[in-house]
Amino acid sequence: MFELDVRSRKPIYEQLVERLKELIITEVLTADEQLPSVRTLAHQLTINPNTIQKAYRELESQGYIYSIKGKGSFVSAATPNLNSEKIEKVKNELSKLLSEALYLGITKNELYKLIQEIEAAIGGGIEDDQNP
Amino acid sequence: MFELDVRSRKPIYEQLVERLKELIITEVLTADEQLPSVRTLAHQLTINPNTIQKAYRELESQGYIYSIKGKGSFVSAATPNLNSEKIEKVKNELSKLLSEALYLGITKNELYKLIQEIEAAIGGGIEDDQNP
DNA sequence: TGCAGTGTACTATGATTCCTAGTACAGTTA
DNA sequence: TAACTGTACTAGGAATCATAGTACACTGCA
Structure with missing residues (x-):
């Protein structure tokens, strides 16, 4: 689902952001769908949870997802018109x-x-x- | 002649390489034309001579220019078919x-x-x- | 209620890359 | 000889990224 190039000049978290945006825009990930937890995804991709969090934070600030403490992170209903x-x-x-x-x-x-x-x-x- | 973006993720030396390649390919800089010296260009662009040298070295290794110690750097006669x-x-x-x-x-x-x-x-x- | 999972925040550290600074040496040319 | 050229090297600052570790607050469920 995610192809990360750790050797790229583009940071991992940024690759994640772009990939997730693409999945959201193309509605592969649908509204209110729950994303993998920070820890789960980090484990899957064998990278640090902080890196995932950074990506999620960025996506949230841009309106693509929303996060609820204790519950998880979800795809925003309305794709931002950013x-x-x-x-x-x-x-x-x-x-x-x-x-x-x-x-x-x-x-x-x-x-x-x-x-x-x-x-x-x-x-x-x-x-x-x-x-x- | 050179538009450098020091805030870009792309390193200065790499921007220089690309720009010079463009000028050579489009024959704005013609064969055997002498390029500004490392120090001169560094002074013009208010960057470090080492950065220029790095760009020139890269261009030379790719065959776009050739350098002669004591004389200067010049545009290669044959554009490399790289x-x-x-x-x-x-x-x-x-x-x-x-x-x-x-x-x-x-x-x-x-x-x-x-x-x-x-x-x-x-x-x-x-x-x-x-x-x- | 307690526990496991969730997001969130913070500090510290290592690694890498880029750029700069400074110095030095070798070659060319007037 | 003097002033220019390319070249090479070490050292260090600065920025960014990723990791490691810890801690806290919240949610959901048994």
Whole structure:
């Protein structure tokens, strides 16, 4: 469910945040669904509970989840519309990367094709290693 | 000529490497052209000479420039065809980012438009803060 | 009520990376 | 020779990340 790259420049907690956001946005994780506890997930991923907590705290501050002391952490009912910020961010990164791609001689058609493929993959259904 | 973001997660030397590569690939810097000396550039950018050296060393190891002790650093005559590696890397990053974009609801048309704009900007001539 | 599980908070520490500072040496060129 | 060039090295500060350990408050259930 989570592919963590401990050697990445991107911190583990940040990878977790992004991955969970993705699962929430795509409704793989549904509203009010309970997330694994800090300790459980830490044990599963063999990382420190503090790292999980940091990720959860970040997600809560952004409105993607809510936590209840003594009960657990749950997916927010309403996906936050902080997406607009996120969209801007992605667009900016995308611009840079696309520039680089074109500089490197990747053609527009190749880019179009890439988009088509990705869209097909998404539209065709997202597969996960989850329980049925 | 160089826009450095010291607050970025990306190290300064790495930003330098990328920027210089871009300038070399796009032939803004031409073959055998002499680059600013380590000390000069460091002074211009108000960063440490060691940081420049690190960038130059990296560029040299990748074949983009060559350095001669006592003379200076120069743009390689033949652009290395390590580009194929680079292209693969960019494509991979691009795939991830495009997935995210589509997940976030950015439409294909928006992406196409983005590509058009960037291509126009590049095709229209790259402007730099250089001496005439 | 007691216990096990939950989130939360805090300090301390190790590890890594980046950048800087300073010094030194070798080569080139005018 | 003097001033420039690249190169190499050690040392240290600063920041970030992850871990370890402990503690407390709350919830749910037997």
